Amino acid sequence: MSYVSPGKEYSRDSRYVTTRITAEGRDGYPAEPGRYRLVVSRACPWASRAVIVRRLLGLEQALPMAVAGPVHDEHSWTFGLDPGGRDPVLGIERLEEAYLALDPGYDRGITVPAIVDVTSGKVVTNDFPQLTLDLSLEWAPHHRAGAPALYPxxxxxxxxxxxxxxxxxxxxxxxxxxxxxxxxxxxxxxxxxxxxxxxxxxxxxxxxxxxxxxxxxxxxxxxxxxxxxxxxxxxxxxxxxxxxxxxxxxxxxxxxxxxxxxxxxxxxxxxxxxxxxxxxxxxxxxxxxxxxxxxxxxxxxxxxxxxxxxxxxxxxxxxxxxxxxxxxxxxxxxxx
The missing domain is CATH 1.20.1050.10 (Glutathione S-transferase Yfyf (Class Pi); Chain A, domain 2)
Known part of the structure; x- marks a missing residue:
């Protein structure tokens, strides 16, 4: 895979899926325990933010997590850590499948963290800066007792x-x-x-x-x-x-x-x-x-x-x- 553009500065593709999961579900996705799956890789610093915030807030049961392997190819992160190479809940081998379920013509980054709607198999959001803030604010009713205020x-x-x-x-x-x-x-x-x-x-x-x-x-x-x-x-x-x-x-x-x-x-x-x-x-x-x-x-x-x-x-x-x-x-x- 190539990330370097000779003669140019590095430019991150920031065209994220910006649908939000909110308490009232204004984008059609309410914060419901068990409805979604947080897909991460422990290798990725952006995904690691979500892993840490989820744990600090005690959202492990409300928002189950899928861990992709540490490497990927030009197509996608894969679930090689799971038996049979498939996520046991989503039933997919590559995260790419959840992005294509959202949009068959999807041409942006297949990135983690991503939250997938389990029923439809579609990515809801991969907007990592907003995602962790929403875990603090929109998922507040589902925090553990004693959860810290990360965004007071x-x-x-x-x-x-x-x-x-x-x-x-x-x-x-x-x-x-x-x-x-x-x-x-x-x-x-x-x-x-x-x-x-x-x-x-x-x-x-x-x-x-x-x-x-x-x-x-x-x-x-x-x-x-x-x-x-x-x-x-x-x-x-x-x-x-x-x-x-x-x-x-x-x-x-x-x-x-x-x-x-x-x-x-x-x-x-x-x-x-x-x-x-x-x-x-x-x-x-x-x-x-x-x-x-x-x-x-x-x-x-x-x-x-x-x-x-x-x-x-x-x-x-x-x-x-x-x-x-x-x-x-x-x-x-x-x-x-």
Whole structure:
């Protein structure tokens, strides 16, 4: 598969399916427990946001999850992790089938996360920025007792402002560097990325979380990039001024979140490495997957509790991961 356009900047296809699942069902899709299936890959940072938010809010029973394998071809993500290579609920081998059920002429990205209506087999939405906000707001009646407020009204303007610059310079910035088609495009992305990481380091030096004194949507969105940084972005995407583990504030912040229930227990480093190094054949034509980095540092003390804050505010941590959703042993330093 090819992602690099020689001589050009990387441009993400943002033509998403923007139908929304809402409490009142104004687009025809009410938030009903058991009606939908959240399709993700643990390799994908955008899908990982939804996995984390779903777990923090306790929506595992209301919104069941399908996990695609870590690699895909030009057609689609596949369900090779399931017996027979088919999702046991949707009955499909490729996520592409759910997009074509929505529109036989669908010509946009076959992306995760995607929410599929189980009855019709059609994708309802893959609009990942809105999806996690709707899990917080529209699915609120189905949250677990003690679910944290990830998008509290008083902090939304600040959260939105932080999310905007983090997406532009960091979340998407690593891709702009990795898939740059010219030296100039790469240098611009590289400089903007590390300038923003410096800005984040300064912001987090005296604050445990990005906005307020609890975990919010902003922390979820930054975490999914940071947790992939040393494993793939530093080398594979040439984001190599420093490793995350060489940026003291951000490294401690990332470890703090990783050790918070709902974050690290969703991360599959094996899937992350295999996805980036196998799928992006234009920038890694040999298909060699690195063995490193050493993951043991993720469970080292972080020292961030001295800054105060309570990760779940007046709520509580999520319970243990259901066995069927646990990251395999050896794919994570947690309990390995």
């Amino acid at each position: 009204p008083a902090l939304r303007p600040q959260i939105d402002a932080v999310n905007e610059v983090v997406y532009r310079d960091v979340n998407n910035g690593v891709y702009r560097a990795g898939f740059a088609g010219s030296q100039e495009a790469y240098t611009d992305a590289y400089e903007r990325l590390f300038a923003r990481l410096d800005w984040l380091s300064a912001r987090l030096a005296g604050s445990r979380y990005l906005v307020g004194d609890t975990v919010t949507e902003a922390d979820v969105r930054l975490f999914t990039t940071l947790v992939r940084f040393d494993a793939v972005y530093h080398g594979h995407f040439k984001c190599n001024r420093h490793k995350l583990s060489e940026m003291p504030v951000l490294w401690a912040y990332a470890r703090d979140l990783f050790q918070t229930p709902g974050f690290g227990d969703t991360v599959d480093f094996d899937h992350i490495r295999r996805h980036y190094y196998l799928v992006h054949s234009d920038i890694n034509p040999t298909g060699i997957v690195p063995e490193g980095p050493d993951l043991s540092g993720w469970t080292a003390p972080h020292g961030r509790t001295a800054l105060g804050g309570r990760p779940f505010g007046d709520g509580s941590p999520p319970g243990p991961v259901a066995p069927e959703e646990a990251v395999p042993a050896g794919h994570t330093p947690l309990g390995a």
